[in-house]
Amino acid sequence: MSMYKLFLLRHGEGAWNRENRFCSWVDQKLSEDGVKEARDCGRLLKELGYNFDLVFTSILSRSIQTAWLVLEAMGQEWVPVVKSWRLNERHYGALIGLNRAEMAARHGEEKVKLWRRSYDITPPPIDESHPYFSEIYTDRRYSTCDVEKEKLPRAESLKEVLDRLLPYWESTVVPEICQGRTVLIAAHGNSCRALLKHLEGISDEDIASVTLPTGIPVLLELDAQLKPVKGRQLLGDQQKIQAAIKKVEDQGKAKAST
């Protein structure tokens, strides 16, 4: 029996989604289209009659902005928003800032697909010579985390994302859901994929073919043990959603449009 509704949302398009660069922990804002996607998402959720009690975001601006725009469009700006680095996008290590299509031309599409979608392959780590190292690790937000800055990741597989996300899910999100609160998690493609893998019991192999489009709410109906009672529902126009999924998948092709 369906007891709880949980909503997962990948933020709207960011500036680097558009440029087809690995964005990860670089704090890019939403593009104009991303702002529209987030507003449209809020309007749709309002039309469908949903209400949120609590929203969780990462500490990256694009997920926070998405949460604000959704709540504004729903007329629910008062709903508390709680932020944690544990919901951040996967740390793409040395790949951060690189163009996916150029990487596919250089290393092959298969390799890029493995980097992007495999479960336990960790990309090469970021080091101090990387152009975005200092921007990330000197940012004040990373002094506020529940682990020391030196212990924050330098690259992550999806498995490692799940390892840092699960303790937060269990300690902070689950109790809220179990008290009957309707929760929205406005996060990122890979932090949402990691959580979906956990909730739906997706195998290490099958998670490679799960792609989430930007700005599309995913509804999970959960039983008392927080197991899904039916398949995830991507809300909205299904044809547009399929096209948006294909767009994300095509980003890893050597000739992807930028």
Ligand SMILES: O=C(O)[C@@H](CO)OP(=O)(O)O
């Ligand atoms: O750039 C990133 O951090 C992510 C999400 O935008 O990319 P990908 O879809 O390749 O996992």
